[in-house]
Amino acid sequence: MxxxxxxxxxxxxxxxxxxxxxxxxxxxxxxxxxxxxxxxxxxxxxxxxxxxxxxxxxxxxxxxxxxxxxxxxxxxxxxxxxxxxxxxxxxxxxxxxxxxxxxxxxxxxxxxxxxxxxxxxxxxxxxxxxxxxxxxxxxxxxxxxxxxxxxxxxxxxxxxxxxxxxxxxxxxxxxxxxxxxxxxxxxxxxxxxxxxxxxxxxxxxxxxxxxxxxxxxxxxxxxxxxxxxxxxxxxxxxxxxxxxxxxxxxxxxxxxxxxxxxxxxxxxxxxxxxxxxxxxxxxxxxxxxxxxxxxxxxxxxxxxxxxxxxxxxxAAECPERPFDKQRRFMEEYDLPYTITSVLVPDRDLSDWFEAVVAIAGKAQAQAVGNWIANDLLRELSAAQIELADSKLMPAHLAELVGLIKAGTITKQIAREVFAETFGSGETPTAVVERKGLKDDTNSYELEQWCRDAIAGNEKAREQFLAGKDGAINALKGPVMKASRGKANPKLVDETLRRLLAE
Amino acid sequence: MAHSLPFQSLTQVADQLAAGQVSSVELTQAVIDQTQAVEDRVNAFISTDSVDALAQAAAADQRRAVGELLGPLDGVPIALKDVIAVRDQPLTAGSKMLEKFVSPYDATVTTKLKDAGAVLWGRANCDEFAMGSSTENSAFKTTANPYDLSRVPGGSSGGSAAALAAGEAIATLGSDTGGSIRQPAAFCNVVGLKPTYGLISRYGLAAYASSLDQIGSFTRTVEDAAIMLGAIAGHDDRDSTSFKTPIPDYRAALAEKKGPWKLGIPKEYFGEGLDPEVGAAVEKAIAFYREQGCEIKEVSLPHTEYCLSTYYIIATAEASSNLARYDGVRYTHRSADAKTVEDVYFKSRAEGFGAEVKRRIILGTYVLSSGYYDAYYLRAQKVRTLIRQDFLNAYQKVDAVLTPTTPTPAFKIGETADPLAMYLQDIYTVSVNLAGLPGISIPAGFSEAGLPIGLQLIGQPYQEADLLAIANTYDSTHDWNSRLPEL
Known part of the structure; x- marks a missing residue:
């Protein structure tokens, strides 16, 4: 197709x-x-x-x-x-x-x-x-x-x-x-x-x-x-x-x-x-x-x-020619060729893309393009349905991308939310609320999990302090696990560095 | 003395029906009885269905009983040429090819007549696919001229003309491609109207030559023709060539439009080949119009000499294509010997078509073929434009053109075996089709031998109201139609 x-x-x-x-x-x-x-x-x-x-x-x-x-x-x-x-x-x-x-x-x-x-x-x-x-x-x-x-x-x-x-x-x-x-x-x-x-x-x-x-x-x-x-x-x-x-x-x-x-x-x-x-x-x-x-x-x-x-x-009923649209997508939205060559041949899909961007803003165009080219097409294919029959609305994806941008949820969590919304039509915000997926970034918990992680891996702490920057990754796993994936990776990284520097 | 019911005019029977002096069943039965009395000699019909006709008549009488009369045609027996489709009735087009075909649909004119309450009665004989001038080309029978049974009624709508003349219907429909209404009308002492191309839908008319074919009526008087035209004229969205134009009350126009008229006499129509008795009758009619205060002017239609050849190129070209659908594959005759698809075509068409149809298909195929198209078909179309222009030029000076309808009165059955001699029958009528104009033939006297003579009036495009009024000036003051055939 x-x-x-x-x-x-x-x-x-x-x-x-x-x-x-x-x-x-x-x-x-x-x-x-x-x-x-x-x-x-x-x-x-x-x-x-x-x-x-x-x-x-x-x-x-x-x-x-x-x-x-x-x-x-x-x-x-x-x-x-x-x-x-x-x-x-x-x-x-x-x-x-x-x-x-x-x-x-x-x-x-x-x-x-x-x-x-x-x-x-x-x-x-x-x-x-x-x-x-x-x-x-x-x-x-x-x-x-x-x-x-x-x-x-x-x-x-x-x-x-x-x-x-x-x-x-x-x-x-x-x-x-x-x-x-x-x-x-x-x-x-x-x-x-x-x-x-x-x-x-x-x-x-x-x-x-x-x-x-x-x-x-x-x-x-x-x-x-x-x-x-x-x-x-x-x-x-x-x-x-x-x-x-x-x-x-x-x-x-x-x-x-x-x-x-x-x-x-x-x-x-x-x-x-x-x-x-x-x-x-x-x-x-x-x-x-x-x-x-x-x-x-x-x-x-x-x-x-x-x-x-x-x-x-x-003439007023004529849609934009596909190649014209592809060139425009690359220019206007700064989309990579590979994404446009997935979106553009399907008029519904490209219209859908533009509908999402119209809500989410052009700055989110690349992210939206990626979500469609990867996640949406995969879900449609797995569900064996057409775009028109999907419960996922452009506003849903715009909302989801917004939640990631605001740091409310992580990309990883967002995948889970996407799947939920795709399956049920429930809005991403509602899914996040209902399942308690909100990232509590400034909480005492995060700092506590980080302290626990450092305390639990003395070797990694020593290696990091000795200048091996990659050693910090070994500390992130336990934190993410403790947060059940909700923690914002960027904040985890910052918190660990602050604590390690203490 | 009034004529018996089957010989009365449409106007007369309509008045009696409306007044309740006669019922439609009585009228229809009288027509059926007359048909049974004369049909073995006249052979006007290919098929009849008296049970169906009487049922329609009974329905008309019921409408009358409850005061829901549909108009002057309600309950009047009208016969259609067997090229016009009537649902669930045979449609043979005078051809063995369609011997067993029953139409599953109504032509638009059929629908209009049904809506007007007409009793559709009888399928009138005709030359095969309307190709001919004598009905001798019918695959089923040759119709006789009621005024002289040894002579032809004309053609191709000979059955429609003869049926009316013999009292086998109150009015009939025919089709006119090169004179097929006007020539038989002249031969049978009736009024034959070929309206402007595009005034009447061709939907449901088995096509001979699409750009020339036009349905029209046979009636006893011009007034009757006005009534019939009002019933069948009008744009039809099933026919792209039908014209959007307001339809006036033609019957009322007869009284409103009084002239005097300017009539054009084209000298080219009074030359060699015109029978002296026909010429004399037409001269008398001209004299009559002059006495009425009409201005008679000589006009020239300089391209007249090219009319016949132009007609036979265009008509046969279109026919060769129109008749390709009769191929043995679907609803037509199929040869019992056919084993391959080529057999189905060649043998079915060889068996199903008569000689004249084959002749015209071959001629038409030839003039369209690669290398000849420009010399024949394209040139003929250009000449056709000139022929039309001739008339339009004449109409700058005159209201209508007056000519004989035919060069001679009816000829003997079997007399005109040479196809070219037969084609000359159309010499005064084909120009009207080529130019797309309305033309009418009205009775204008009899030869010494007692054969009817017709007068043709040619009008301006879509000005049937004028044409009928001009014709009525003569027709309403002459009583040639009261001279009935001795059968």
Whole structure:
């Protein structure tokens, strides 16, 4: 759930490419399902995991006379995606029919956008793996060609003698995000998809669960001698249904193309199917089998005009871009890269962080970041719950950090309090009161415990007085034990030194 | 002398129903009886459901009994062309492809008629998927012209026109893509109205060519057409191409709008190919309007010669895509020989579609294909804009354009075997669809052989109130509609 930005990856194919002085050029076509209440051109609901063919109506089934009507929420979502990725939003876009026969499509044409997509240009910022986990990697901007909106198709389930089709998915709004051929490695592709997913989830556009098909990726891969302008013959790789498969598939394909060239062969323009489990690919079709989609403007739908007000309304709903937030967290809160790379990829978590800091104050930001990255995530994981379901509120953590800062409790005690509050929702102050965990720093008791400790360890006293400063640590243990952990270590240290100096 | 019930106008039966002089059950039964008496010769309907119709009529009578009459259509038997969906009724579109299909939903016009209390009766025959000008392209039967059973009623809404002319309904609905309401109306001596594109929802109308299709009515009088239009017009949020515009009281407008009008006569519509008897009837109508004080002006529609080719590119392109859904996979005919998915497509479509539909799918597929799109489809769209502009220019000078509806009266069944000759039937009507304008055909006389002749009036976008008033000036002062077919 918490993916780490810039996660370090193996780079096996580089050596081979470099040896032959070749480079890879990769373009990605990513389909992202948009999370709207209803389908893109009709009122019936959309979703995953429903009984087969229950999310249907005359429009989805393409009954005679049924007509599409645009779902404005789907357009809101793609405008949002475009703004998040710095695309130019077209003032006018239109709908086209892409004509082809396949049983997963009820109309035997797909409503899509051919020559007037809603988003043009833009970029996806990626972070490449750093030298180490705690060092930020290089950032790059991968330019986008376009993003357009279309309808998803149904799903075929192939049996031995028959194929069944489920039209629940048909008509789900689907964005196609097309990058320029500007990625140079599988690692860049991996980083690209990671950013895309984080961005879409951030903006609430999609959950991007690849297992559910909410995000799907095709890769166009070619290789060329370094320095050559012209692109090599491209091969399209399909069915890359996890981010790891995208990386593996691209690496596999680059190797395959290199070995074809090494053997003196020619790379054929084709579409290949990559099997992530076996790590092999096979040809699906070559260029000669390409469809003539007979695109033409859909006469059932009017062109869409996106005015400034519409764009501004959506812009106001856009969250901060994840990398912008990461940079801000590092600057504004002086957080280390490692903490930000835990907090930022999860919008809820980073929002939660800021909510705590808003109460506790910026001076506590690092402490808060540490509590979240370490204790909170561990407790959530152990309890197997989501942040939203946790009883721990931002005010609780702010209060806890405040108690430590005020010296009311020690960090060690604070862990115990944290666990209590996390489990019950009882405020830290209440936990401290109820369990009597308050540190009684100036009490006669502390001095007495220190005197007892010194008296009980003559050897340590002698060593300390002889100049071995570390010997004092041997005296602290009994004091902490006597205080049942409540004593403030700093005060214990001070008191011992004062008494030893007497 | 008043005609028998099945031949009375909607206005007449509505008055009698409201006055309690006749019940809806009596009226509906009279229409059913008339249908049974003539249907073996006219063949206007693909299917009928008299039990269902009488049940609807009984419900209307109950509303009347408690004083909850829904308006002039309440209890009136109205037949729909078999391309308009009625829940739980067959919807064949005249095609073997949909021979066994029963619609699970109502078209928007169907809902509106039901809400107005109409007794929905009979599924009117038509050319397959509304492609044709004679109903000879129906997979099930060829409808005969009630005025001469050896002749066609026109098409594609021939069943709707013939049913009305033969007293098998009080009013009917059709659809008009290139003349499919106006041409059969002219052939069958009834009023046929094709409203402005966007005035009536297409939701539930099996699509032929989406940017041209429009639902409209067949009635005995222009006043009846005004009543029908008021019932079915209006924006529908299920049809993105339906227009948000206030719907006036069209019937009231007939009395309010008195003219005199400025009428344009496009010279391009009176040239070669126009039958002299049709020409003479139209000239007489022009003379009538002049006598009424109307200003008659010659106008030019210079792109008229491109209308047919533009129409056959755009209509077939859209049709090739619209009809792709009839694929053998879901609710359509599926070939018994199909073993693979390709078989399901190829064999089902080969068996399910008739020759004219196949011809248009092939033509449409061709004009959209890579390398031809710019030369055909794109260019046709540009010409279409020019055709519309021709009319808008004319409307700077005139209120409406007056033309013949068809070049000739009804032709003989089987006579026009050449598809291109058949396409010429639409020569005066397709421009109206291309320009998205309202057009109406009204009875304007008979040929010496006793065949009806139609007069077409073409109005301005969404100005149906004016168009109907202009048409009513002629229609209310002529009684061509009282000449009934001898059946």
């Amino acid at each position: 918490f993916h780490i930005m810039g996660y370090s990856l193996p780079a096996t194919h580089y050596s081979l490419l470099q040896k032959m002085n070749y480079e890879a050029v990769i373009g990605l076509e990513v389909h992202v399902q948009v999370k709207t209440a209803s389908k893109i051109f009709t009122r019936v609901g959309q979703g995953y995991g429903f009984d087969e063919n229950t999310l249907t109506d005359p429009v989805v089934l393409a009954l005679p006379g049924a007509l599409p009507v645009m779902n404005k929420a789907a357009l809101d979502a793609i405008i949002k995606a475009g703004l998040m990725l710095d695309c130019e939003i077209a003032e006018v876009c239109k709908w086209d029919r892409k004509n082809y026969f396949y049983p997963d499509s009820t109309k035997n044409y797909q409503i899509s956008q051919f020559d007037q997509p809603i988003c043009n240009g833009g970029y996806v910022e990626i972070e490449l793996p750093g030298e180490a986990r705690n060092i930020m990697g290089e950032h790059k901007k991968i330019p986008l060609t376009r993003i357009h909106l279309e309808e998803d198709v149904g799903k075929l389930n192939h049996g031995t003698n028959e194929s069944l089709v489920d039209y629940n998915r048909a008509g789900t709004p689907l964005m196609e995000i097309v990058s320029d051929p500007a990625l140079q490695s599988a690692e860049e592709a991996y980083a690209y998809l990671t950013t895309l997913r984080t961005t879409m989830v951030y903006a609430g556009i999609s959950d991007c669960d690849m297992e559910k098909g909410q995000m799907r990726c095709d890769a166009n891969i070619s290789i060329r001698p370094v320095g050559q302008e012209e692109l090599g013959v491209k091969v399209e790789l399909k069915n890359l249904n996890s981010i790891s498969y995208v990386r593996d598939g691209i690496n596999h394909e680059i190797k395959r193309q290199m070995s074809v060239l090494k053997k003196g062969g020619i790379i054929v323009q084709e579409t290949r199917d990559f099997d992530g489990i076996t790590g092999t690919s096979q040809s699906l079709r070559t260029k000669e089998d390409a469809h003539d989609y007979r695109y033409f403007p859909d006469p059932d739908l009017m062109p869409v005009r996106v005015d400034r007000e519409w764009k501004e309304r959506i």
